[in-house]
Amino acid sequence: MATGETGFKDVAYDLVSVQYHSLKAGHDYGQYVRDAKNAGETEIADFFQDVMREDSERAARCHDFLTELAEKGDIGPAAS
Template sequence: MGTEHTPADDIVYDLVSAQYHALKAAQAYDTYIRDAEGHDDVRSFFEECARQDAQRAQRCHDLLKDLTSGPGLSGT
């Protein structure tokens, strides 16, 4: 990778923030999906949004793991 990252780095904070918001949005979509009962097209749209946000959160997790693994976390 070339650059070591610590949990305090802006890029790490940004990924944590993006992951948090993706997970919160995915939770909100559960409510929207329930509210869309009887409207299959709307329900399908919200289900797609929830899947995309879940994938986005997982991608953030994977990137964070890559960025923070190794000696960068020790601060050395």
């Protein structure tokens, strides 16, 4: 999406996108953990929990970056 289409700079849009997808995936991984546990696959369940934690950390990092951009007034509207 080109700068200006959303009213926000591309980097802000990109961070929001990564944050959204990380949070959405984290929600889905909860089911994967349950499936693995129900199948008696503890190691796989642990793997999915690690992936879920990594996505949670990624979403939090995006939030931090977005906060920094907002505090600098560098989040939007996009420059012409």
